[in-house]
Amino acid sequence: MANTPHSLPDRINVVIPLFNDWLAVGLLLERIQSVVDEPIRSRLAFLIVDDCSAINYETLPTGIGQSLSILRLYRNVGHQKAIALGLAYLADQPDQHPTIVMDSDGEDRPEDIGKLVQRSVEQPGHVVFAHRSKRHESLVFRSFYIVYKSVFRLLTGKVITFGNFSLVPATQLRKLAHVSEIWNNYPGGVIRSRLPYTAIPLERGRRLAGESKMNFVSLVLHGLSAVSVLIxxxxxxxxxxxxxxxxxxxxxxxxxxxxxxxxxxxxxxxxxxxxxxxxxxxxxxxxxxxxxxxxxxxxxxQPQFVPARQFKDFIERLEKVY
Missing domain, CATH: 1.10.287 (Helix Hairpins)
Structure with a gap:
């Protein structure tokens, strides 16, 4: 099926969790401007979830897509919880739209946004994940990542070959915001929710600026949070x-x-x-x-934290850039 303007939704939200990576997100927006086809780019509405950054941006590109807003949080909650809060905020809006989740550092390539949208058009109602066909981290990190995937499969019986880069269809957004497990681990929460999902092989990009915050300890914590979802x-x-x-x-x-x-x-x-x-x-x-x-x-x-019900406790304000 070809991607035509008539087959695309009027608006596509893009949730970008961020902690201090303002330079990288600025470069990411500029790259989206240069590589994403206009029929899709003109429909993008960006929501940066500022995870209580210690610094603020000096300037951000404007005029890319429909809008750019910053959701300011009261406290630092971590990458996964910031995603959950961004999804819950959008699910609380009167109108629902397809929502892309992508990192702020550029490792989720803007070139692949169109591929996620295309697969969503082909398989409506499915959450579409990017399966990492190629990575650029060090050999040690990739080795431990393979171990993490193997242990996850052994302990849970599930195969996880994807991360946060994904597209949530409009029909599933509110359902996903009521899945308490996305508070700990977004991909694991989708698996636990039993919502239909699919994955397409996409290459992982390189960081546009700054240094990656993911290290061995972060990977272990990420793995534990994923396993805890299926405890x-x-x-x-x-x-x-x-x-x-x-x-x-x-x-x-x-x-x-x-x-x-x-x-x-x-x-x-x-x-x-x-x-x-x-x-x-x-x-x-x-x-x-x-x-x-x-x-x-x-x-x-124990009572579960449901992002759709309790997200407002963490939101300081919504700041519109354009």
């Missing part, structure tokens, strides 16, 4: 692993008892040592399973 599934998988360890330990004790009492192959001293080790494994597995049960029960009874 109940993770807990069940860990509990099943504990059950497996108990079964293996009991089987091991049975073999040791058989060797000790019915054969002459047991080694003096080793039987009691290994039996004690297996009993310790059984006790630890039981305690871990009990802890997981309490964690899941506690998670289920």
């Amino acid at each position: 109940d599934t993770t807990a069940v998988r860990l509990a099943l692993f504990c059950v497996l360890m108990v079964v293996v330990s009991i089987f091991g004790i049975g073999i040791l008892m058989y060797l000790k009492f019915f054969t002459n192959t047991s080694i003096p001293g080793w039987t009691s040592y290994l039996t004690t080790s297996f009993l310790i494994v059984i006790l630890q597995a039981f305690l871990i399973s009990l802890l997981l049960v309490f964690i899941v029960l506690s998670y289920r009874i």
Whole structure:
């Protein structure tokens, strides 16, 4: 299906979470002006979610798209929560429009905005993510990112190959704003919400200015937040692993008892040592399973933060640039 002005919505919101990256976001807007086709560019309405930056912008490009506004937050809440607040603010508006989520540093390439829009036209009602087909980080970072994806799949049974760069259709925006899990991790929240989603392979760009704030510690925290979104599934998988360890330990004790009492192959001293080790494994597995049960029960009874209902508590003001 070809992208024609008639097949495009009248307005496309662009949520850009930002913390101190004013130079980069200025360059990003200029790049959007130069590389995004006019039929799409003229429909863009930018909402920069200022995550309580320590500095302010000196100047920002104007006349790009329909509008540019800055949503000022009272306090720093982090990248994922800033996205959730931006989505909740737009979901609270009288009219709903497709909404693109992209980073402020340029690593989400403006050239790919049209591809997200095109896929959304082809698959209406689906959240469209950018699957990273190529990355430009260091080898160490990419290696740990592969480990993160593998661990996420092992613990949750889900495959996550995408980040924040995405397009939320207008029909799904308010539903997504009521998903409490996007407060901790936006991609994981979409997976948890069971809203239909798809992904297209797109290359990750390079930072336009400044230095990346993502490091090993940030990646670990990001991974933990993604896993926490699916804590109940993770807990069940860990509990099943504990059950497996108990079964293996009991089987091991049975073999040791058989060797000790019915054969002459047991080694003096080793039987009691290994039996004690297996009993310790059984006790630890039981305690871990009990802890997981309490964690899941506690998670289920605690009131959840719903961005659509509580976002106003974090918003200081809306500042219109043009």
